[in-house]
Amino acid sequence: MDAAKSGPGAAEKFVGRSVPRLEDLPLVTGRGRFAASIAFPHQLHMRVVRSNHAHGKIILIDASRALAAPGCVAVWTAADVTAIPPIEFRPTHIQGLEPYRQPVLARDFVRYVGEPVAVVFAEDSYQAEDAADLVVVEIEELPVLLSASQPPGEFEPGRDTEPAVIRKKYGDLDGAFRAAHAVVELDLSIGRHSGVPLETRGVVARYDTTRDVLELHGGTKRPHPNRDLLARMLGRSPASVHLYECHIGGGFGVRGEIYPEDVLVCAAALRLGRPVKWIEDRRENLMACNHSRQQRHRIRAAIDAEGRILGMDDEFFHDQGAYVRTHGARVPDMTAGMLPGPYRMPAFRVVGHFRLTNKTPAATYRGPGRYESTFVCERLLDAIAAKVGIDRVEVRRRNLIAKAEMPYTRPLDVLDTGMVLDSGDYAGMLDKVLARIGWNELQRQIKRRKAAGEAVGAGLAFFVEKSGLGPVDGVRVTVDATGTVEVLTGAASVGQGVETVIAQICADALGVDYRRVRVVHGRTDRIDFGFGAHAARVTVMTGSATHIAALKVRAKAIEIAASDFMEATADALDIVDGRIVRRNRTDGPSVTLAQIASALSPAAAIAKGREPGLSADGWFHTDHMTYPYGAHVAVVNVDRETGGVKVERYLAAYDVGVAVNPMLVEGQIVGSMVQGLGGALYEEFLYDESGTPLCVTFADYMQPTAHEVPHVDVLITEDAPSPLNPLGLKGAGESGITAVGAAIASAIDDAIGMPGAVTQLPVTPQRLREILNRAR
């Protein structure tokens, strides 16, 4: 064990280096296996018939013509799936959500445009689409509810459209407002947008009678919980349901949840006795895959004469859409818990109305709750600066939690865990950001350009993220007789580079090249336990478990090398590039990990009274999440005529604790920043007054292209490694998106010289022109 503790000696290190990804070769050569590329013999194709009405009573569904169509095998409506319960949500302390779950096919009522009403199964995807067009659905329209800040309506007799109210508070709020020098109040809104991965959803299910196993192939963000959920819904044992992850065309929080379609393909594979494939089209994706974000906040802060916050009081309205999906009320819960951001706040109260509307159901999208809360909190800080007459930087300095106060316990909970800001040097981050962008020179430039008539301005936003959601993760590291290392994990990949990062961590702990490490994930048939990929947890939780397991394998290998091969004590040995060598004598005698693995083959090991296999399990447990942080600066140029906003410069700074692969961290930051920019300026799911979605193609749902995107300068700092895990890791997956809306809003305010002008995201040209016209 001493050798393990002292760690590898002369071995090449991989953690901290921007090594190329292990994932890339098949993806650049057209050999990616995305869901649409998976095909089984005799498979059927499923097509969903969706509601064209936002709210109504189902009068009749006539499938007779569809059933007669060429290639059509079956048509199902709610009557055919009565044994399947509505889709559950994750365990949560928030009570009373059950009645609002979504049935896999609409029963009696439809509640949003896009809701599955029937499904058609046919021999070919074109035939399935033809037959689906022939299903007649007659609906009696009912009044629609499209705003969460309007009074709730009726969901069903005895139940209104407000399934829950999230309440969090601490401190003496009334006292804070009584003692206030001034009160700042804002009414802020965030638009409805979402992850919109470039690959639509897709799943293929098949039932194997020889093993009595139901297989589901496709996106599986949380393979094990999804397996358990599907097993429960279909009345099977979890051991007889297996999920297989393939290549995933982007996750962003929306993919891999259990949606009606996932359950339907499974049920059909069981009942129809043939594999069943469903590939969503883009129009469906934009109205049926989870939406996110839409909230309206009425917030006020009590401040003292220097702009210090004494208390914050927020009431917000979360537009959940038509049903409560798998996340339950997690997004408004996180919004509420993360609202105070990096600031000292003696008293706090938030009331979040979790309300249903006749729109696509909502759930998480990258940075859930924090994109929203950071926009709100940072708008408030800007407003406080304007009220007190101090600089936007200064108001933050006065309110940021100090390094000396870390770890900082806030009497709030997020995702059912108590909030302890584990580490951070927020003021130090602010200094670094201002220095990197050249803030003072930037202010001078802006002043000069404004004097010359340009509408140019800079915005700053600070944020605290959360990552590494516990409570536990486990992996098994095994070296086989060829010396190949396998890390078996219940984590999942959504295309972010999980295999590379986990291989780097394993390589360093064990003493091998990272290219010798195979990372097996997204397979419920290989490992019984797993939490998947979400909440920026994989690098932190799975990485830590990998580190622990690999150190155990290392110790085991060295112990056997010492006793059987090297005639040396364990502490004199090291592992370099897969060979156990004497420390500082790489040219001396050595034994390979492959040889040790062979020596531990069952027969050989048992003969010596040893546990067979060069393998170990590693478990990592944590009670608390780790909280990374960062700051963004945006410089924008506003076209006063068109209301268009050009982002000239952008700095995204982030403290990641320890960057396992800086190139990948930077990739996560830039990629998520651009998604955040979409939500700040372009992307929004709009509806007409009847509840018909207006953005069902990529021509209507505007994402940034290479043209709109500025060069993003990335500053990765490692000032505050997390004390909560052995490597000091913090998550990076959501690092670049959180503060974008806030920074862009602040920059636009500055550019047009109207503090507090931006109260709603996205700041589309129309909205900005309205603001400018109001001022004229």
Add this chain to the structure above:
Amino acid sequence: MSDNKTDVILKVNGKEYAIRVEPRRTLADALRDQCGLTGTNSGCEHGVCGSCTVIVDGDPVRSCLMFAVQVQGRQIRTIEGLADGDKLHPLQRAFIEHHGLQCGFCTPGFLMLAASVLEREPDINDEDLVEVLSSNLCRCTGYQNIIKAVRAAAAEMRAR
């Protein structure tokens, strides 16, 4: 319904595929389902995202907006034909080196778009290059590394 399928010969990456398809079958679907070339991905099926970009007679086209029957006899190149055997195309290497991909779904489309542009216009200036690359969508990378990778490959291809 009677069989209203048509015989078509698709010439893809120098190889001929004799297929029989309905006239309404898109080139993207024919490549994937009839030719087994599943490297071409469909991201929107309405010609906006460019994931399905292939090269037809030297021009980048969106294979979701073309019918297979329209391409009879024309030279089609897909992602499967970009590398020279095991030797990667400079663009493929550059995408790996510069982390120009994350999930990889849009990557074949970007690679084929960039390949056709650099073949036609090896000295393309930066502004025009970004303009061309703005015709495809990527949801992971924020484009920065895609642009970097294409620039690097362009420089390498010019230097040859």
